[in-house]
Each structure stands twice: as structure tokens, then as C-alpha cells.
Amino acid sequence: MPVPDVPQIPVALSSSSMYPMGVAETFSIAEDLGYDGVEIMVTHRAETQQADLLNEWAWRFGMPVKAIHAPTLLLTQQVWGSAWDKIRKSAELARQVGCDIVVAHPPFRWQGTYASGFAEGIAEIEERTGVMIAVENMYPWRAGGQEATMYLPHWNPVPYDYKHVTWDFSHAATAEDDSYEAVKALGSRLRHLHLTDGWSNGFKDDHLMPGHGNQRVVEAMELVAQSDFGGNGFNGAVAVEVSTRAAKKEVGERERMLAESLAFARKYLGQE
Template sequence: MIAFSATLACQYDTPFSPFPAAQFGHGLAWLSASGFDAAELCINDYEGVEVAAIRQALDRAGLGCTTIATGQARKRDGLTLLSADKSVVRRTQARLFEHIDAAAQLGSHVTIGSLRATDLPLDKGQYMSELAAALFPCVEYARRNGVVLILEALNRYEVCQLHSAQEMMAYLAFSDAPENVGVLWDLFHASIEDADYAQAIATLGPRLRHVHLADSNRGFPGYGHLPLEEVYTALRLAGYQGAVSLECLCRPSAQTVIDGAGELVARLRRL
């Protein structure tokens, strides 16, 4: 069964949440009332963040947690797994260890997207080698703690390498990634990088562990030109058992997202 979640900010505001972090409780109530199963939590660091309290708030709302989104640390703290400054790499790994600890408590995955962005002039082979080496201790730590790390396929305008479903699978094979490493497939990025959605889903196979919903303009589904129902049907027919998570910019407005989410979830569940 496919679960539904949506991004919420619980520490610092993010353009992907229709509620500011200060209204985290309102966001949980919205998810519950709109028929979602879980939240996708945007967490930068754990200064002042009580994971046990978040777990309790989720439980009260009848919600789970699908993944912890980690990308804020790229812009806020300059973290990346791919840096000429090895102290930056070590700090990024340490931050990911904290995310893994939180995910173990929340029963969630940990997303690695923007934390693999780099300004280094790396070709594909160099990029994959550097990323595999930097990720290795994180992958092992996650494996020991029963946590899945999901690497997000990002478009060519955001990162220099690993954009498509096929390229993500090539990286997993290159790095001999264990089963606790999967792929996050985002429809916005896929609209740029994957010519055939059904083929991309088939290529990822069981490594597909999480899906982001957004339209071609990264706005709320229905305000661009992506065939959302066709993609969701392809996921269902492929036997996908992970979550689909609303991670879109609040376009045309936050209120549009708030008001339309329940109908979107209900419509997809009927397919």
C-alpha cells in the first residue's frame, strides 16, 4: 500500500511547507485532516530540537514520519559530502549521524539530496568515487541502526552529476550499495531528466524507496503539465510500496496547497 506524506518545517521555515515552523502543530492537524498518513520533516540540525517530543506530536496526530529532509544544511551551514575541505566532509557526516539517530526514533528514512551538491570540477567517475567514500561511514551507521538512506535524483541545474533514474542505479552498482540505500525520485526533477516515467520507475525497481510529488513548474500538482495520475498509476502497477510525498513550492499559493491537498490525496487513492 502506498502511503501519503507532505513536507513540514519543524525548525526553520522552508518554501516546501505551507506552514511556517512556528505553526508545526497546525501543519500536523492539516495533514491528519487531509488524509495523509505521515509527515516529511525538514530538520537542519538538533539544536533545540527534541526528537522524542516530535514523535509524541506525530503520535497524537495519528501520523508517521516518512523521511527527514536534510538539505537546509547546505545553504545554512555550508555542508556537503563533496568538499576539498575534509573538515566540511567530517561535519556533514557527523550531521548525518544525528539525522540517522533521529530517524531510528521516528521510524523514518533520511534523505540525501543537496548534501551531495559540490562546487568541485568532478567528472562522473570522480564524483561517484568521492561520494561513495564520503557516504560509506554513514551507510554503515544507518545499517547498524536499521535506517534507510535515500539518495535524491536532482536535475542538472542543481547538481553536476547523477540526475536520472538510470544514473542513480549506475551509482548504486558502482558503490556496491547495500539494501539500506535507496533512491528518492522527484517528479519535478524527473520532468527534466527522465523522458519516460514508467521506464524510470521500472529502472529503479525495488531501489525506489520514496517519491516526491510536484508539478512541472514545481508548484502544486495540477498547476503544471505533468500527467500525475498516469505516474501514480505506473507506480501502483509496478508494485511500489513506499510513500509519495507532497514536496512542492507553495504555488500558486500556500492556501492552494492547504485547500487542495485533501482532494489530491483522495483522488489518487481512488486510482
């Protein structure tokens, strides 16, 4: 009996992995190293916000945009106006570049009606645009041995009624969470993965190369690669999101780190 043809899970390169380099370099290195596409993190840089420019680079380098990361970080609070405008504009950008995933952080408690109506609001945007808003796991903020309640309803999206979720291994490490158990619990709700790693060491969000921390990244990736994951297999992308800032000290070090991360993904997704 023939084995069913299971589509290969695409492995994308996040533009955040290239910081402080730009988006053009992200597309170029993704092509050089053999990635399947890119994830664009929207920032204050105009090049991350312009669909025409992103489409031109995607065509030139043969690297489709697999996900848009909404500007919901603290450092991007001034980008694209209000909290809801950030989500709406990210969904529109995703449509314009031909992808169907927007990564968004859970709301901060101080964000008023945006926070209290977040689940309902993103569901409405999803229905109207056809773009999935995949809520990303974060981590508790700790100071002086105390945990501050920063997110509403919580930093961990797994127990809540979000239809689509992004899982980040580095954030899980900071939260001292178990990524394998979370991925298993999410099942078909898991729509996007940030491939990275970290150490459970309090507040430091390391974004290490996969396999360089203490998360169960191997087991989680092997689980996602199973053809029956979530019922019908994983229907999303894996985006390498690692910190390469220290790599500028050595020529070729950034490329080596990103090549190793890609090889890790290929190996444990069974694509070698």
C-alpha cells in the first residue's frame, strides 16, 4: 500500500535573527543557506512594513514570506498606532504578501479594552481577512523573587480559547515551561513555531540556537513532524528565531549559526 505524500514542513528564517542587519539581507541569506522562506518582524524600519518591497525581494530571491510578526513588542509600541491597528495592519500586510499567519503577543494588562476583548477581536479579524492570528507564548516577569502579572489573561496561551497559537522555545525556557508537553497539548491549534532554545534561568530570554539550551526541542520537533500530529499533521511553518548579535565579531559566524539551526530543523523534522 503506498505511503501518503506528506507535505514538507517549511523552515523559514526570521528577520529578527539577522538584527541589526536588514530585510534584504534576511532574504539573501535565507536563499544562500537553503531555507524555504522568511518571517518578517514588523519594526520601526519602513522596509518591514512595505508589501511592494517585500514582494519584490520574495520574487528576486525565491523566498516567500511565511509569516508576519505584528509589532506587539514593548520596543515597537510606537509602530502602526493603536494596539488594534497593529493587528489589523499586520493582517493586511500578510494578505498583500501572500501568507496566512500573523504572530502576535498576548496583550498587556494595561491595554484596556484591547486586552479584555482580545480573543473576540482577533477572531473577528481572522474571519474578515482569512488570516490566522497565532498568539505567542511569553513568560512571567519576575523581580525580587516576585512574579508580576503583565499579560491578560496570561503569558501562556495554551489553556485559553485561542484558535491559533505560536510556540517559542526560548520564551518557554524563561517561563520554565515544558515545550514538549505544551506542543502535545496544543495539537491542531499549533500553527507556527519559533525554533530556538534557552535556559531556565529567571528573566533572561536567550534565543539560543536549537539544541544549545535545556528545552525539549528535539522531542517537540519530532512530535510535530509526525503525519498524524493534531489529527492531520502540522499545517504551519517553523521559523528560526535565534540571536546572532554577537556573531558580528567573526566573519561568517552568523551564517554558520543560521546554517546549523536549519540543519537541526531538517534533521528533527525528518527532512534529511
